[in-house]
Amino acid sequence: MSRVLFVMITLVVFGLLVKLGLWQLSRAAFKQEWQSTLLVRQQQHALNYEAMLALVNLSKLPTGSESEAALLTGYRLSILAKPVNNTIMLLDNQVYQGQVGYLAYQVFEITPEQPWILVELGFVAANKDRRILPQLEPLEIxxxxxxxxxxxxxxxxxxxxxxxxxxADAPIRFQNINTAALADMLEHSLIPVVLQPENVPRYNLPQxxxxxxxxxxxxxxYALQWFTMAGVFLGLMSWIAYRQYRR
Incomplete structure (x- = not known):
């Protein structure tokens, strides 16, 4: 009975390690395809706002996948818009070149009736005292x-x-880009993409x-590590089984 249990444990653990390695290989293949998709999108002409809204609506259709493949990241966008107000928003817990800080945003509108859009201004370093927030001059309305x-x-x-x-009189600090919750807070619809413009007026912050x-x-x-662990584990268990057999 102990031999049967030994063999079962060996097969289950070995199979699990191999499966994890295969999963990492499948993720690697997906990331390669995703990188190619991003390169293609970067080479395309910039979309206008209406075309981006149409893509957003298409992305909401059931596809059976909630992975990166359903994201609109990488598309280029060109808009004529103005800030909704003078409020700066800071996304917390961001790291750039080893420095901890925030990503700064301002909300823009294309027309009063259309969904607003979150526009990234760039990265700003955080103060060692979390109570002190960066003071950025908002873009003129x-x-x-x-x-x-x-x-x-x-x-x-x-x-x-x-x-x-x-x-009061301070930027809004938030933890996650949750456009649905942000729209509720702003009491206005918000398109679920963020624009990282190449031409932020008066700003030269890293992006x-x-x-x-x-x-x-x-x-x-990581796949190589899992396969190596599987091989080492199988070798170890085989050595233990051989020792038991010799005894």
């Missing part, structure tokens, strides 16, 4: 021609709440672009 690329964030199943902190947080090469490396 007038029309600007903005062009750049859009991105969407995947929903984090463990933490997707907006968790906005509002204080991090990490559409693929984990590269295909990283997944391939």
């Amino acid at each position: 007038r029309y600007y021609t903005l062009y750049g690329r859009v991105y969407q964030k995947q929903t984090n199943p463990f933490s997707d709440q907006l968790d906005a902190e509002q204080r 991090p672009w990490v559409p693929i947080p984990l590269s295909a090469q990283k997944h391939q490396g």
Whole structure:
């Protein structure tokens, strides 16, 4: 009976390690395809706002997939828009070149009737004292021609709440880009993409672009680790079985 249990444990653990390695390889293949898709989108002509709205509506149709493939990240967009107000919004817990800080945003409108859009101004370093927020001069409320690329964030199943902190005469600090919750707070519809413009007026802040947080090469490396662990585990269990047999 103990031998049967030993063999079962060996097969289950070995199979699990191999399965994890195969899953990492499948993710690597997907990331390679996703990278090719992003390159194609970057080479296309910029869309106008109406075309982007049409893409957003198409992306809401049932596809059976909630992965990166359903995102609109990487499309180029050109809009004529103006800030809704003078409020600066800061996305918390961002890292750029080893420095902790925020991504700064301002909400823009194309027309009063259409959904507003969140526009990224760039990265700003955080103060060591979290009570002190960066003071950025908001863009003047007038029309600007903005062009750049859009991105969407995947929903984090463990933490997707907006968790906005509002204080008088201070930027709004929030924890996640949850456009539905942000629209509720603003009491106006919001398109579920963020524009990262190449031509932010009066600003020269860094604009991090990490559409693929984990590269295909990283997944391939992890797959090799899982396969190595599977081989080592199988070798160890075979050695133990051989020792028991000799006894």
